[in-house]
Amino acid sequence: MKNQNTSSAFTHNDVVDIRFIFKVWLRWIWILIPLILIGLFFGYRDLKNFRPHYEAKIVIANNEGKTRQTSEISQILFAFSNSESGLSPKLSRLKLVLESPFLAERLQEKYNLLPQVFSESWDTKSGEWMIPSGKDFERSESRRAFFKQPKWTEPDIESLAGFISGSIEFEDTDLGFIEVIFAHKDKNKAKEYLEMIYFEADSLIREKDQLYVNERLKYLLKKLNVEKRVDQRQILITLLKEEQNRVMLLDSSEPYAAKIIEPVYVSRTPTAPNIRFMFGVPIIISIFFGFMILTLYALFIIESPNRR
Incomplete structure (x- = not known):
């Protein structure tokens, strides 16, 4: 109880x-x-704090149709070269390149984008960067110093790469395509920057692959010259044909990294807050x-x- x-x-x-x-x-x-x-x-x-901006878009699709034969040939080439490196899918590489400092450096060399992108800190008369001033800037610098953060520095390649990666994004569509979107407060600049950045990245990937394919061709030709066995020579000849086909595709004037479904266009109205x-x-x-x-x-x- x-x-x-x-x-x-x-x-x-x-x-x-x-x-x-x-x-x-x-x-x-x-x-x-x-x-x-x-x-x-x-x-x-x-x-x-909301700032409306225009969105420039380009619709793309995966341009890498990898067949079973191509996959088998790549495995055979891996066995011959004993290399662990290989080309990643083009679309993944495109995303990586678009946000890389390497692309930003290339754009700066060709188009001198830093003074355009960071025009508020650029003195056109003297051709030098202006150090910001004012109470807001001083308070910001004080907070950075208190929290051991780096203080203001002149915009550089990393700043340009950060601007690009912060302005560009990828979105999947309902039909299975991908929208590459670039946001900017100026409508014309949004389109101009997206075209410039996207096609420069596409060109950069093409050039890298051209160098890679040329190296593979040299290796296969060298291997073919010393190989005596008939069956192995036949494999090498097949690989050579495959690489020659890739060279032909690389020489094409069509976009390389991805197939363009819809060219660059800009929204008619700026974005509105939700x-x-x-x-x-x-x-x-x-x-x-x-x-x-x-x-x-x-x-x-x-x-x-x-x-x-």
């Missing part, structure tokens, strides 16, 4: 009083008002946070010895 009473006591203590939690909610519901106001403040801040998202998400988070605090407070009271 004693054990039953003890068990009942434990069970009673372990039960959460839902009615008491609801009473706490109703009593302290007013605490949600300042939390909602805080959420509205964050939404207003995001709305105030009001529901900007204000709705902070408000929902504030309400959730408020109820969580009230629930924890109610559980604390329930578990307190004085209430027991």
Whole structure:
């Protein structure tokens, strides 16, 4: 009998009083008002900081139709060359190259983009970079110094690469294609930069593959000259034909890294803020946070010895 009473006591203590939690909610519901106001403040801040921009887009598709025969030939070549390196899928390489400092350096050498991209810090008269000034800049530099962050420096290749990677993105379409999107506040610049960056990256990948294929051709020819076995020579001849076909494709004037489904175009109107998202998400988070605090407070009271 004693054990039953003890068990009942434990069970009673372990039960959460839902009615008491609801009473706490109703009593302290007013605490949600300042939390909602805080959420509205964050939404207003995001709305105030929103900067509309135009989106230039180009729709592409995977241009790498890898057949079973090509795959087998690549495996055979791997066995001959004993190399662990190989070409990654073109589309993945395109994404990588578009965000690489190597492409940014190439663009800077050909088009001198740094003064254009960071024009607010460039003095056209003196041809030198201007150090920003003002209270906002001084406060920013003070915060950077306090948190051991690097201070302001003149824009360089890494800055240009960061601008490109921050402005460009890839989105999958419902039809299975990929949209390459470049965002900029100026409509004409959005289109100009996307065309310049995309086709320069495509050209860079083509040049790299041309060097790679030429090296493979040299290797296969060298191997063919010394190979005496008939069966191995036949394999090498097949590989040579495959590489010669690749050379022909590389010499084509068509885009190389990906097939262009739709050429570059720019949205007619700039982007607009998503009001529901900007204000709705902070408000929902504030309400959730408020109820969580009230629930924890109610559980604390329930578990307190004085209430027991």
